[in-house]
Amino acid sequence: xxxxxxxxxxxxxxxxxxxxxxxxxxxxxxxxxxxxxxxxxxxxxxxxxxxxxxxxxxxxxxxxxxxxxxxxxxxxxxxxxxxxxxxxxxxxxxxxxxxxxxxxxxxxxxxxxxxxxxxxxxxxxxxxxxxxxxxxxxxxxxxxxxxxxxxxxxxxxxxxxxxxxxxxxxxxxxxxxxxxxxxxxxxxxxxxxxxxxxxxxxxxxxxxxxxxxxx
Amino acid sequence: xxxxxxxxxxxxxxxxxxxxxxxxxxxxxxxxxxxxxxxxxxxxxxxxxxxxxxxxxxxxxxxxxxxxxxxxxxxxxxxxxxxxxxxxxxxxxxxxxxxxxxxxxxxxxxxxxxxxxxxxxxxxxxxxxxxxxxxxxxxxxxxxxxxxxxxxxxxxxxxxxxxxxxxxxxxxxxxxxxxxxxxxxxxxxxxxxxxxxxxxxxxxxxxxxxxxxxx
DNA sequence: ATAATTATGTGACAATAATCACGACAATCT
DNA sequence: AGATTGTCGTGATTATTGTCACATAATTAT
Ligand SMILES: NC(=O)c1ccc[n+]([C@@H]2O[C@H](COP(=O)([O-])OP(=O)(O)OC[C@H]3O[C@@H](n4cnc5c(N)ncnc54)[C@H](O)[C@@H]3O)[C@@H](O)[C@H]2O)c1
Ligand SMILES: NC(=O)c1ccc[n+]([C@@H]2O[C@H](COP(=O)([O-])OP(=O)(O)OC[C@H]3O[C@@H](n4cnc5c(N)ncnc54)[C@H](O)[C@@H]3O)[C@@H](O)[C@H]2O)c1
Numbered sequence: 001x002x003x004x005x006x007x008x009x010x011x012x013x014x015x016x017x018x019x020x021x022x023x024x025x026x027x028x029x030x031x032x033x034x035x036x037x038x039x040x041x042x043x044x045x046x047x048x049x050x051x052x053x054x055x056x057x058x059x060x061x062x063x064x065x066x067x068x069x070x071x072x073x074x075x076x077x078x079x080x081x082x083x084x085x086x087x088x089x090x091x092x093x094x095x096x097x098x099x100x101x102x103x104x105x106x107x108x109x110x111x112x113x114x115x116x117x118x119x120x121x122x123x124x125x126x127x128x129x130x131x132x133x134x135x136x137x138x139x140x141x142x143x144x145x146x147x148x149x150x151x152x153x154x155x156x157x158x159x160x161x162x163x164x165x166x167x168x169x170x171x172x173x174x175x176x177x178x179x180x181x182x183x184x185x186x187x188x189x190x191x192x193x194x195x196x197x198x199x200x201x202x203x204x205x206x207x208x209x210x211x212x213x214x215x
Numbered sequence: 216x217x218x219x220x221x222x223x224x225x226x227x228x229x230x231x232x233x234x235x236x237x238x239x240x241x242x243x244x245x246x247x248x249x250x251x252x253x254x255x256x257x258x259x260x261x262x263x264x265x266x267x268x269x270x271x272x273x274x275x276x277x278x279x280x281x282x283x284x285x286x287x288x289x290x291x292x293x294x295x296x297x298x299x300x301x302x303x304x305x306x307x308x309x310x311x312x313x314x315x316x317x318x319x320x321x322x323x324x325x326x327x328x329x330x331x332x333x334x335x336x337x338x339x340x341x342x343x344x345x346x347x348x349x350x351x352x353x354x355x356x357x358x359x360x361x362x363x364x365x366x367x368x369x370x371x372x373x374x375x376x377x378x379x380x381x382x383x384x385x386x387x388x389x390x391x392x393x394x395x396x397x398x399x400x401x402x403x404x405x406x407x408x409x410x411x412x413x414x415x416x417x418x419x420x421x422x423x424x425x426x427x428x429x430x
Numbered sequence: 431a432t433a434a435t436t437a438t439g440t441g442a443c444a445a446t447a448a449t450c451a452c453g454a455c456a457a458t459c460t
Numbered sequence: 461a462g463a464t465t466g467t468c469g470t471g472a473t474t475a476t477t478g479t480c481a482c483a484t485a486a487t488t489a490t
Contacts, residue, residue, distance in 0.1 A: 029436095031437085041437095056437085058488095074409060092304070096304045167412060180418070187404070191230065196384055200382035261469085271467085271468080272456045273458090
């Protein structure tokens with residue numbers, strides 16, 4: 001199966017652990033985490049091993065401790081403000097999402113030219129893009145979510161990089177050029193829908209083949 | 216680097232090709248596709264080779280033909296209606312996104328209990344969940360986007376599977392159980408933001424190391 | 431005490447994926 | 461026509477990733 005990569009998996013583990021904490025569970029096991037997310041227990045242990053996370057022989061893992069170690073390894077054990085560029089369809093959805101507040105990630109402000117003046121009506125304040133520079137001088141943010149139209153994405157990255165942003169989540173479909181010391185995560189939602197079509201077709205074909213075999 | 220997998224890449228190639236078509240470009244080369252998305256040209260050729268896509272020796276690829284072949288291989292050369300379950304923050308964003316209409320993927324209806332009666336005001340009609348079954352009897356849809364709260368996701372999958380849906384895009388954070396002949400693509404947006412934090416930290420550390428080396 | 435049980439942790443192995451090196455061959459040039 | 465160039469296509473090679481088997485430690489049972 002496709003478990004993506006070790007960092008993604010670490011984040012998935014963290015997500016499960018957060019839910020365990022919420023339900024008041026104190027101890028867990030590789031095997032039971034596996035049941036939650038469908039990643040083999042041995043893979044989970046291997047990942048932990050890789051990151052130097054250790055449990056108790058025969059005793060599994062203390063939920064709170066494990067969660068803390070996962071956070072440390074992911075760099076999520078600190079305040080993590082994000083800014084949001086583009087308060088359109090997708091930007092609004094992200095801004096209004098309350099799940100983030102339970103995690104470590106917080107969107108603290110959005111920027112969109114549609115807003116003439118600064119406004120604090122939505123869950124987060126929305127400012128005109130011209131004020132990004134000033135905002136970042138007061139708020140040491142390192143991460144930005146780009147939910148702007150494809151054709152302005154690159155120029156926004158350039159500007160944001162110049163202002164000190166080093167981590168980007170890019171929802172536009174175009175590839176962005178950035179310096180070595182920054183990181184972009186491209187999230188292409190259209191692609192996410194399309195690949196499902198492929199794999200669904202695959203499943204169909206497999207069935208066909210099996211049917212053929214039986215004949 | 217992390218180019219995800221061959222299917223994802225195929226979809227990326229398709230996306231570039233669509234843009235080339237729009238700009239009226241007729242011929243392209245592995246090397247120029249590479250420039251657009253940052254995937255090495257040899258990887259691109261290897262992928263094409265794997266899927267039996269062939270170009271012209273020294274002549275590159277005919278854009279329209281290549282696009283068509285990519286679509287065929289991805290299973291996107293046909294009508295691909297999706298239904299959307301959950302018309303909340305994220306559901307609305309997806310429903311209102313116009314990029315889909317230019318591609319092959321179309322969301323034709325949404326279902327949400329907040330709508331008491333059927334309504335056609337938004338870009339797509341939104342119906343109460345009780346009418347899913349009836350709707351699918353009239354419309355042979357195979358794919359669904361799940362943008363519902365975490366705690367109802369599994370029960371919706373069960374219901375949708377029973378009604379014939381075989382491909383799912385799941386935006387909730389919990390893993391879904393499905394039969395072998397169906398496919399779920401989990402898209403966890405919180406995780407997408409979090410992993411950026413990790414990689415940004417990595418870049419920082421790398422810098423630190425280099426600084427150390429110089430000292 | 432000793433044995434049995436149940437997890438963890440990790441090195442060895444297997445599978446998968448990416449890169450490289452180079453041959454084939456069509457187009458263009460001389 | 462023959463040489464040259466540019467691009468493709470792919471087998472061989474290397475790197476990455478996942479799986480497995482089993483040694484190890486803690487706990488429980490006898
Ligand atoms: N909405 C979706 O479901 C969806 C799906 C796939 C991809 N995407 C991609 O996500 C991105 C955003 O999509 P959307 O649907 O939210 O688009 P949208 O048009 O609704 O929103 C874009 C927003 O960006 C703002 N904007 C424009 N220039 C700006 C600038 N320089 N600085 C700050 N803000 C600026 C616009 O005013 C607008 O509000 C696009 O690249 C789109 O291709 C969206
Ligand atoms: N919005 C985001 O940015 C974001 C980010 C990360 C994850 N998510 C995840 O995406 C999912 C949706 O998030 P959201 O922000 O859109 O939530 P939301 O609460 O705004 O929307 C959920 C919608 O689902 C509807 N719903 C409830 N039960 C239903 C049912 N049985 N059938 C059909 N519809 C039903 C609700 O009426 C609501 O409109 C959640 O699982 C959330 O964790 C969202």
